[in-house]
Amino acid sequence: MNDVLYRAVDGMLSEAEEAELAKRLGEEPDLASEMLKIARDEALLAEAFARRRTTRRLPQKSGGFGWFLAAAAAVLLGIVGIILLPGGRELDYDRARVKELTAEGATAVDRNDFERGEALYRQALELAEKHDELRGQAASIRATLADVSRMKSEHAQALADWRALVAEFRRSEYSETKEGIQNFLSRARALQKAHEPLGLPWTKADPKEGPEKSIAGMIEIADAEYKEALASARREGFQAMRARIEMLFLKEGTEDFAGAIAAWQTYIDTTRDTEGKTKAPGALMDVNRRAFGAWDRLKKKAETLSRDEAVRVLKNALPRFVGCRFNETDIEAEIRAKIEELKR
């Protein structure tokens, strides 16, 4: 049943399922409890991620974390309805000081100076916790401190990941195989995607600054390496295809020209390699040329045989020449005609 409830909160139920679930919720208190627990956990998740959204994005848009704090403070005072009671000079002083400290803390966090940011927020929290009237601010600062702590560890992890990637790039072992480069590229792109929202220096640096300063620069180089490896693999692909066709269909004495032609035609139709597409028609023509030579020899051999024997030999050989043409000669048609002629 849990699955239906989760699909419900994800808005994935059909109309019939919705009607059925609504009916059951009205009838089954346990199901209603389960639904509410799932919705509670979803609400908590939404809040947790909404907090991340706010702490990450507002500073980038406004150019300062202080703006967020100012807005949060205004909301705190205006909407939540915490009434600031006149409580003497100490309260006024501490309130003003909390405001200053949190603004300074926000500026430090904006500069990615998390140690200083944390220290300033802790001072602010200490002051706010002295007064009942500032408990709302204290709760807010505690939440911000948790966010700063998480950002600090995210940045530390990001720096370690970036350094490891740079070291791997320097060793360049990844570039030995196409798959190695592909794997490196995909990890570099994932890192770029993960680090960009954090505003880290290597995600903002111009690619011209080089692969050890700019992740985009590093990706540019690895991408060029990948394209080169791909092109090379495709070239080898054509050679490999030719060797395979020779081995499978064109062994001397038992050539299956029809099979070789079909294999080349499929390659021409499906390959995305420009070079392969250019070279394969030549290889196809070569097969037809060889088929023409083989047919010529077969024709001569048939002339030395009795009619019945010649018909048998040509009928046996016919499947190997299906679809073969050289210049204007339709080899398959010629063989069929020869068979008919011998039958007469």
Next chain:
Amino acid sequence: MIHVTMDPTLLQHRTMVHAYILASVWNRADAEDLLQEVLLEASRGGFTSGNYGAWLREIARRRILEHARKTKRRAELAQALRRLEEAAQRVEVPDERREALRHCLANLTQTGRAVMEGRYQQRRPVEVIAQAIGKTVQATYAILKRVRQALKECVERRLT
């Protein structure tokens, strides 16, 4: 966005009202809109005495029914809402649960984190998240389910 999240007591009420609405309307965006409407209405005053959470849920109930009429959905909702209201009185949102969730979220795997951020932070549909992480929609939904289950177990473990 109304940030009533600053006051710990209000925070609990806000979460429960959000849960109550989401459990009724089954659409995240609609639930968030309705939550904002409820909080806005509550901020204009009107509460005199008694159970503040129940008062908020009453505002929410009216909004949900209004929404259901507007969208012509779920005529059966009134009875379901009564059951959900009863459940809301039993189900709690302790601060410890919120804190436990915060810890558990910090330990997500890279893929799990990407899926959860896509879903809850960037509010993307599963199809878009699937494309971003290079998996099928079914596989992405399976990851989402697994992460939710793992988070639930992690939270329960921390609370016991």
